[in-house]
Structures are given as structure tokens and as C-alpha cells.
Amino acid sequence: MNAESIRVRGLVQGVGFRPTVWRLARACGLVGDVLNDGAGVLIRVQADDRQTIDRFCERLRAECPPLARIESIERTPLAAALETDGFAILASAATAVQTGIVADAATCPDCAAEILDPTNRRYRYPFTNCTHCGPRLSIVRGIPYDRAWTSMAVFPMCPVCAGEYANPADRRFHAQPNACPDCGPRVWLTDAEGRELDPAGFGAVDAIAAASHLLAEGRILAIKGIGGFHLACDAANAAAVAELRRRKRRFGKPFALMARNLETIRAVCRVTDAEAALLESPAAPILLLDMRAPRSGQDGQASRCPYAAAALAPEIAPGQTTLGFMLPYSPLHRLLLADWARPLVMTSGNLSEEPQCIDNLDAAKRLSPLADVSLLHDRAIVNRVDDSVARVMAGAPRLLRRARGYAPSPIRLPPGFADAPPILAFGGELKNTLCLARDGQAILSQHLGDLEDARTAREYEATLALYLELFQHRPRLLAVDLHPDYRSSLLGRDWAARADLPLIGVQHHHAHLASVLADNGWPLEAGPVLGILLDGLGYGDDGTLWGGEFLAADYRDYRRIGHLKPVPLPGGTQAILEPWRSLYAQLERACGWDEMQARYPHLNLVRRLAEKPLGVLRAIMERGLNAPPSSSAGRLFDAVAAALGLGGERVTYEGQAAIELESAASRAMETAGSGYPFATLATPSATVLDAAPLWDALFEDLAQGVASERIAARFHLGFSAAIVDLGLELAARNGLDTVALSGGVFQNRLLLESVADGFGAAGLRVLMQQQVPANDGGLSLGQACVAAARSLPASSRQS
Known part of the structure; x- marks a missing residue:
């Protein structure tokens, strides 16, 4: 007689995993039991021969429920035979949490059919679900994932629903949100004053x-x-x-x-x-x-x-x-x-x-x-979970916002990270997420939003407390962005001081780089890559604002070997809100505004810009007052958009000018011709990519009446080519054969695909974000990976 304990780790709770185990065990002729606990699912089985248990494990992998994800199956022989002649599903055990929570899942085909079937008892019932679909993170308060730990606890099941819930052969077996019109949540309609409306009044x-x-x-x-x-x-x-x-x-x-x-x-x-x-x-x-x-x-x-x-x-x-x-x-x-x-x-x-x-x-x-x-x-939403946003680019789906449907599914960290201490990474200021890392996996929160908003900041702290409790996470190392004023960084520094925990500050673009490496399973010991990180801005280790960076880096260290030429942001944050300010700064630094005004006095753009308070901007740029220099790629896109009249006098949402510039370019990429020129400048510390040459060519096109769509396309083509040319030079000079692309600017499909194609054609391996956003929504994962790498001794990193 062979008896084994089988530990299954991964996303295996709340997805119909135990009834699948029950069904397969009975089909294979096994006796034993199965239960949920804090580490996942624990199975005990007994058979006449080991081959029968082997077959059971093979079928478990092949036939696991659609929402389940098995990370590992660990088998241990039992010393004593099991005293049972059947197979049972046992109650959950309250042990230390090491498993994950499944993300909220869209309605499955079976439930969709039921709500449209007039003969079904759930006809038109808006809270129909089963173990294959329905709410998860949005209703959960704790682990193990049982009804008592969800917002469905206040809805006792009717006898029919309870029968489904208790029947291992039913797809609603232990479906925690299970309900029907007789026992579950209800929906109603109110007017703007809160008065309930009678549907019959509308027929x-x-x-x-x-x-x-x-x-x-x-x-x-x-x-x-x-x-x-x-x-x-x-x-x-x-x-x-x-x-x-x-x-x-x-x-x-x-x-x-x-x-x-x-x-x-x-x-x-x-x-x-x-x-x-x-x-x-x-x-x-x-x-x-x-x-x-x-x-x-x-x-x-x-x-x-x-x-x-x-x-x-x-x-x-x-x-x-x-x-x-x-x-x-x-x-x-x-x-x-x-x-x-x-x-x-x-x-x-x-x-x-x-x-x-x-x-x-x-x-x-x-x-x-x-x-x-x-x-x-009247079903309470415990956790706010926004809609996720994705886009298919460079041949694969890529997340722009990771929330409903994805979070908080764990991300398996690459080889080499398993021995790092438990880490809490606080993320950035915009598009914030937080990250818990331990035991070789990372739990990335849903998109939490911009911490500049007071409501969002309060919710961020509440979500942080919930995640720590939900996953029983006790960090021994904290990671924050280097920016001195990010609310998340201030919270992390205060936490470290109060709890006497070590704190690691992670440079913004190094975090982007580590995020894309982890997203692609790049092992800890695999060596450095060329990271190209393009975004709006991030705090540099020299105290200036970075945003167009070429780094030779691994998880632990980085060197800034290239960057866009810094240009002032006249008015600081106002330059982000009013793209014409970035345009003026680019022109002033490239060839001088006075010269451009003299050469192109009849352009509408020049006349519009001349009406602005340029004298004030010139003065603050010359004095370095509220005009910080920045290598931001995002502000370069803003400047080109402003030259074409895109984005308006003042943008109404983040990235508006750049998004409209991409949209314009997409209509003319095939007929644009050549891209605009860029220059490179060698300095003692890094190679600088200079956008100055593009402005003469762009203004000539404006003077010749070239369509704005074609000008936008020529900018994209020129910038992409300049990135690839400089990247190839830096990769060869530093002995690197892999390039990693991240940062919010790489959410631009035209740029991402052009740059990836260019490096791919030259024989370099190209890493891009997929399951984690390239924007600041991926920062916390990168921070956690950098902190983990720096916490491990050199022997661990090289093993």
C-alpha cells in the first residue's frame, strides 16, 4: 500500500480545485482527503501502487480548473496507512498564509446561459457565479478564501444553494459567492435624490x-x-x-x-x-x-x-x-x-x-x-478594483493598467530570488501599486491610482494594511523610490524608522529596468543588459530629473551610459500641464528662439508662441529658478505635439499631447519618408542623444505646408532610429547582447514596435513588459527585485 501527502501550491483556492481533486481521486480509485489551508491545497492519497498516484498527479496538472494555476506539486511519502475507505473534502485549516487569491473573473459561459434561460431559477439574476467565474479579490477580507471571510457572509444560503455548495459534483461546490434570488444580494434603481424607483413604472x-x-x-x-x-x-x-x-x-x-x-x-x-x-x-x-x-x-x-x-x-x-x-x-x-x-x-x-x-x-x-x-x-465591495487596460503591441498583449482580472495573482520571480527576505515595496507617486515579495514570488496589488489625490492616498494606506493582513506578510526589508517627496517614499521612510527596518532607496529608472527583467524571467545571475527607459520623469541619483535613459544594468547595479540631452522645464509642473513651455525650452536650447522667430515669422505656431510670456520663461531658465533640467522623453513628445497644435494650450489628462501625437503619426507612417535627424554628443560620463537637429527639419516642413500627420510620423521614425543607433553603439561598447525596454513612453505602439524591430533585426534579444505595466504601475515590482538582489550575498547571486 502506498500513501502520500501531496502539497499543491499556486492559485488553487476559490477556483473549484478541491472538487476537481475529489473527482480525479475517485476516477483513479484513490482513497484519502483534501483540504484548503494557508499554503494552498493539501491532499492525502492512498493506492495499491505508486503508478496510480503518478497518474492522478498527471491528470491533476492536465485537468485543473480554468482559473487555477499550479505552481508546484510536492509529494511526500506517509509513514502510516490512511484509515479511510473513501475520499473526502475536509474543512479549511487556518495555517500561515502562503497561497494566493484569484483575481475577479468574467462570467463563464455556463452562468451566462443560465441568466438568459427563462426556465432556470437564476434567470435574470445579476449575481450568478460559480467556481469558474465571479468576484474574488473585490469581496475578500481574509484567507483561507471561505465565505465567512468575504462580503457574502451576511447572506445565508437557502437550502437549494447550500445543496449546490456542499455537492462536490456541482460546479458551485464551495463557490463562496454562491447565491440566488431567494437568498442573495438584490439590485434596485434610485433617482438622483436616492428614492427607489419602481421598474413597473417604466414597463x-x-x-x-x-x-x-x-x-x-x-x-x-x-x-x-x-x-x-x-x-x-x-x-x-x-x-x-x-x-x-x-x-x-x-x-x-x-x-x-x-x-x-x-x-x-x-x-x-x-x-x-x-x-x-x-x-x-x-x-x-x-x-x-x-x-x-x-x-x-x-x-x-x-x-x-x-x-x-x-x-x-x-x-x-x-x-x-x-x-x-x-x-x-x-x-x-x-x-x-x-x-x-x-x-x-x-x-x-x-x-x-x-x-x-x-x-x-x-x-x-x-x-x-x-x-x-x-x-x-447590497453586496459590499471590500476592495476597489478598477478595470484593467491592455493593448496588443509587438505581437503580444501588454498591460497598461493591472487591476481587475489580473491582481493579485502572484508573479513567480526568476531563479535566484527564493532566499531573499520578505520585502515590502511602496511604489511610486502616479499609477501606484505596492508589492509584497517572499519565497520567490511577488504579489503586486491592483492599480491604486495617483497618490497626489488625498482620497487615493488614504485608500493606498488602507490597501497596504489589508494586503499585509490578507497575506500575513511581515516585511524585513522595505524599498522606496529615491524621490524625496513621493508620498509612498515618505510613508516607507517613516515605517522604516518606526519599525527599525532596513530601507533601500531604488532609483526610478533602475526600478523600471528590474521590472521588465522580472517580467521576462531574467535570472538573478544572468548578468547585465542594456536598459532603455523612457518616461515623463523620475528622480535621478544626481538630484536631477531623468526620463530618457540608457543604463547598463542588472538587478543590483546600474551605470548611466547614455541619456537624452537635458532641457529645462520652465515652471516645473506647469511645463507638464502646458506643453508649449517644453516646446519653447527645446527651441531656446536647440538654436535660440529669437533665430527661429526671425526665420519663420509667418508660421501660426511662431505667432502663437510669441504671445506667451516668453521673457519670464527665459529669465527663470537663465537663473535656474523653477526650471529644473530634465532628460525626459515624455516632454520631448509634448514639445513636438505642441508644435503641431496637439494637446491644446493645457492638457486635461496625463500624456494627452503625446497620445494625440501618436494618433496623428499612425495615419501617415507608411508614407512619411525619412525620419528627423538627431545628434549624439560624447561626454566623460555618458553619450548624450540631442534632439536639437530635428527642429530645423520640422520647422521647414511646417513652412512647406507638410501635413501634421506626416510630421508626427517623421518624428516617430527619427526618434526610433536614433534610439536604435545609439543603443547598438552602447551595447557593442559594453559587451551587451540584450536590450530591455520600459517606461511609460513605451506604451506608444509605434515607438515600441519600431525600436523592438530595429534591435531584433540587428540580432539583439529584446525584453518588453507584458504582465506588468511599462508605466509606473510596474515600479513596485522593480523596487522589490532590486531590494531582494541587494539583500542577497554575492555567493547567492552567482550560484
């Missing part, structure tokens, strides 16, 4: 049908979803879209859209097989998709707003050639869109720059001025 069968009716009338709806509130309106109703922009104070940033199926999306956008698979995946992110080619109007000219031809409001995504689409990922959303042959706007339920509402009372205060009606429910 509707229920609150969701009434909400759909009101949307069709042009009303704006607040919807309590899985991880937070949305604001919705008819995407084809121009007046409703404009009113939503006015109320939300979101004047330029594109709105996300939700459509009931792929066919509705394909009427507006091109959708590849890979994009379709991502849209229909359990994660169901917002996916940036290319609009279909503009249709010709009556004058034979192509429309500048192709989606307007598909009856969508032109203000959905001003200045864009992409739209952000998602499919309904909850039963509530599916029912709401069931009769809609066109998309709905589905944007976060908040004022711009504030965190998304998650609580009914908070929503009543903050959203009542924004929404005409509210669709509410």
Missing part, C-alpha cells in the same frame, strides 16, 4: 431592464459593479456623452466603451484573433483597438472621425485612432446590454482624478450630481 420586468430603458432615453446611469461604480450612457447619444463629460469634468480623455458582443465591436474597430481571445478571456480587460479605416464622405474625403460613421458620438475619444472596448464581465452588465446593438460608455464612477466609488453611501454623495439614476446592490 420593465426588473431594475436592470428599467435602467436599460432610461439609458435609451439619454439618461446617465451610475452602476455599482464588481470592483466599483461605473458611469454609463448611450455611446451614440452625442448630447448624453457631452453632458457626461461636463458633469465628470473629463474634457479630453477618451471614454471606455462596453459592447454586448464581438460583432458590435467589429462594426467600429478591427479585432484580430489575439485581441478577440483577450476580450473574451476571464480577465476581460479594456482593450485598446484600432478604429476601422475612415469612410469617405459626400465630398469623397475620408472622415476624420471613423467611428462617427458607425453612429457613435464624435466626443467618445477626441483626437484618437483607437477606442477602448470591453465585453460585459458580470451578469449585471450582460443583462444591461442584452438588447443593445450599439455600445455604451462605461467609465469609472468618479470625478476626474478621484478614486472610483465603491460604497452606496459614498456614491450617493459623490455621484448624485453626475448621474440621473443609480443601479445599486
Whole structure:
């Protein structure tokens, strides 16, 4: 007789793993038991021969539930035989937490069919779920992941649901949010004053049908979803879209859209097989998709707003050639869109720059001025989880925001990190995430937002406390950004002082580099790479603002071997908000504003710029007062956009000018011709990439009346070529054969693909972010990896 204890680690709780074990054990003729505990799933089995247990383990890997992810199966012989003649599922054991929580998952096909089946007892029930789908992180308060530790604890199951929950052969066996209309949460509709509305008054069968009716009338709806509130309106109703922009104070940033199926999306956008698979995946992110080619109007000219031809409001995504689409990922959303042959706007339920509402009372205060009606429910959202955002670039899906559907799924760290102490990394200031690292894996939080907002900062601290408790994480090492004033860094430094813990400050771009290395499984001992890190700005180790960096680096150390030529930011933060300031600074440093004004006096751009307070800007630049020098690639994009009149006098959202510049360039890349020139300057410490030569060529094109789309494309081509040329030179000089690309500027698909293709054609290996954002949402992972690497002795790093 052979008896074994089998430890399964990974994402194996709340996904129907134990009933799968039960089913397979019975099929293989095994006796024993299975339970959940803090380390994952523990199985005890007994068979006449070892081969039977081998077969069971093989089938367990091959037939694990769709949301499960097995990290390891560890088998240990048992000294004594099991005293049982069957196979049982035991109650969870409360032990030290070492397992993960599964991310919220989109409605599975079986549950989707039930809510549309009039004969099913869950017909039109908006909280239908099973072990293959439904809320997870958004409702959980602790581990083990059992109903008592979720916001469903206040809803006792009716006898029928309890029977499903207790039956190992049912797909709802131990589905913690299991419920039905008789025992679960309810949904209702209220007006702006909070009064409940009777669906019958709208000729509707229920609150969701009434909400759909009101949307069709042009009303704006607040919807309590899985991880937070949305604001919705008819995407084809121009007046409703404009009113939503006015109320939300979101004047330029594109709105996300939700459509009931792929066919509705394909009427507006091109959708590849890979994009379709991502849209229909359990994660169901917002996916940036290319609009279909503009249709010709009556004058034979192509429309500048192709989606307007598909009856969508032109203000959905001003200045864009992409739209952000998602499919309904909850039963509530599916029912709401069931009769809609066109998309709905589905944007976060908040004022711009504030965190998304998650609580009914908070929503009543903050959203009542924004929404005409509210669709509410009484299942508490414990953790705010925003919609994830992704884009397929350079042949693979890449996350731009990691939240619903992905977080907090653990990220397995590359070889070499297993012996590092438990680490807490605090992330950056914008697009913040936090990271817990231990035992060779990292738990990256959902997107938390910009800590400049006081509400977000408070929520950040609450989420930090929750994660530490949820995962019973006791850090012995802390990691923060070097910036002296980031709220996250201040919190980390205060924590280190109070708890007497070691603190490691990690340079911003080194963290980006470590993030992309970890994202690609680059082993700790694999050696240095050429990191090209392009973003808005980050605090450099010399006290200046960096943002266009070429580093020779590994996880532990880095050398700055190249960078963009620093240019002042006149007015500091104002230069970020008003791109024309960066344009003036670039021109002043390149060839002098006075010369450009004399050479091109008739250009509208020159006349517009001359109306600005340039004397004041010149004075603060000369004196170095509130005009810090920065090598920022993001500000270079802003300057070029400003030269083309993109982004407006003052941007209304982060990255607006650069995003509009990419959109313009995308319309002319194939016909742009040659790219604009750049220069390189050798200095004792690094090679400097100088953008000065591009301005003469760009202004000549403006003077010749070249279309702005072609100018934008020529900039992209020139900058990409300059990055590749300098990168190849630096790689050869430093003996490096791998290049790693990260930083928010590499969310620009044209730039990313051009640069990756250039290095790939030259025979270099190219690493790019995939499961972690290239923007500051990936900083905390990089900080944790740098801190871990520096904590390990040299022998461990070289083993």
C-alpha cells in the first residue's frame, strides 16, 4: 500500500480545485482527503501502487480548473496507512498564509446561459457565479478564501444553494459567492435624490431592464459593479456623452466603451484573433483597438472621425485612432446590454482624478450630481478594483493598467530570488501599486491610482494594511523610490524608522529596468543588459530629473551610459500641464528662439508662441529658478505635439499631447519618408542623444505646408532610429547582447514596435513588459527585485 501527502501550491483556492481533486481521486480509485489551508491545497492519497498516484498527479496538472494555476506539486511519502475507505473534502485549516487569491473573473459561459434561460431559477439574476467565474479579490477580507471571510457572509444560503455548495459534483461546490434570488444580494434603481424607483413604472420586468430603458432615453446611469461604480450612457447619444463629460469634468480623455458582443465591436474597430481571445478571456480587460479605416464622405474625403460613421458620438475619444472596448464581465452588465446593438460608455464612477466609488453611501454623495439614476446592490465591495487596460503591441498583449482580472495573482520571480527576505515595496507617486515579495514570488496589488489625490492616498494606506493582513506578510526589508517627496517614499521612510527596518532607496529608472527583467524571467545571475527607459520623469541619483535613459544594468547595479540631452522645464509642473513651455525650452536650447522667430515669422505656431510670456520663461531658465533640467522623453513628445497644435494650450489628462501625437503619426507612417535627424554628443560620463537637429527639419516642413500627420510620423521614425543607433553603439561598447525596454513612453505602439524591430533585426534579444505595466504601475515590482538582489550575498547571486 502506498500513501502520500501531496502539497499543491499556486492559485488553487476559490477556483473549484478541491472538487476537481475529489473527482480525479475517485476516477483513479484513490482513497484519502483534501483540504484548503494557508499554503494552498493539501491532499492525502492512498493506492495499491505508486503508478496510480503518478497518474492522478498527471491528470491533476492536465485537468485543473480554468482559473487555477499550479505552481508546484510536492509529494511526500506517509509513514502510516490512511484509515479511510473513501475520499473526502475536509474543512479549511487556518495555517500561515502562503497561497494566493484569484483575481475577479468574467462570467463563464455556463452562468451566462443560465441568466438568459427563462426556465432556470437564476434567470435574470445579476449575481450568478460559480467556481469558474465571479468576484474574488473585490469581496475578500481574509484567507483561507471561505465565505465567512468575504462580503457574502451576511447572506445565508437557502437550502437549494447550500445543496449546490456542499455537492462536490456541482460546479458551485464551495463557490463562496454562491447565491440566488431567494437568498442573495438584490439590485434596485434610485433617482438622483436616492428614492427607489419602481421598474413597473417604466414597463420593465426588473431594475436592470428599467435602467436599460432610461439609458435609451439619454439618461446617465451610475452602476455599482464588481470592483466599483461605473458611469454609463448611450455611446451614440452625442448630447448624453457631452453632458457626461461636463458633469465628470473629463474634457479630453477618451471614454471606455462596453459592447454586448464581438460583432458590435467589429462594426467600429478591427479585432484580430489575439485581441478577440483577450476580450473574451476571464480577465476581460479594456482593450485598446484600432478604429476601422475612415469612410469617405459626400465630398469623397475620408472622415476624420471613423467611428462617427458607425453612429457613435464624435466626443467618445477626441483626437484618437483607437477606442477602448470591453465585453460585459458580470451578469449585471450582460443583462444591461442584452438588447443593445450599439455600445455604451462605461467609465469609472468618479470625478476626474478621484478614486472610483465603491460604497452606496459614498456614491450617493459623490455621484448624485453626475448621474440621473443609480443601479445599486447590497453586496459590499471590500476592495476597489478598477478595470484593467491592455493593448496588443509587438505581437503580444501588454498591460497598461493591472487591476481587475489580473491582481493579485502572484508573479513567480526568476531563479535566484527564493532566499531573499520578505520585502515590502511602496511604489511610486502616479499609477501606484505596492508589492509584497517572499519565497520567490511577488504579489503586486491592483492599480491604486495617483497618490497626489488625498482620497487615493488614504485608500493606498488602507490597501497596504489589508494586503499585509490578507497575506500575513511581515516585511524585513522595505524599498522606496529615491524621490524625496513621493508620498509612498515618505510613508516607507517613516515605517522604516518606526519599525527599525532596513530601507533601500531604488532609483526610478533602475526600478523600471528590474521590472521588465522580472517580467521576462531574467535570472538573478544572468548578468547585465542594456536598459532603455523612457518616461515623463523620475528622480535621478544626481538630484536631477531623468526620463530618457540608457543604463547598463542588472538587478543590483546600474551605470548611466547614455541619456537624452537635458532641457529645462520652465515652471516645473506647469511645463507638464502646458506643453508649449517644453516646446519653447527645446527651441531656446536647440538654436535660440529669437533665430527661429526671425526665420519663420509667418508660421501660426511662431505667432502663437510669441504671445506667451516668453521673457519670464527665459529669465527663470537663465537663473535656474523653477526650471529644473530634465532628460525626459515624455516632454520631448509634448514639445513636438505642441508644435503641431496637439494637446491644446493645457492638457486635461496625463500624456494627452503625446497620445494625440501618436494618433496623428499612425495615419501617415507608411508614407512619411525619412525620419528627423538627431545628434549624439560624447561626454566623460555618458553619450548624450540631442534632439536639437530635428527642429530645423520640422520647422521647414511646417513652412512647406507638410501635413501634421506626416510630421508626427517623421518624428516617430527619427526618434526610433536614433534610439536604435545609439543603443547598438552602447551595447557593442559594453559587451551587451540584450536590450530591455520600459517606461511609460513605451506604451506608444509605434515607438515600441519600431525600436523592438530595429534591435531584433540587428540580432539583439529584446525584453518588453507584458504582465506588468511599462508605466509606473510596474515600479513596485522593480523596487522589490532590486531590494531582494541587494539583500542577497554575492555567493547567492552567482550560484
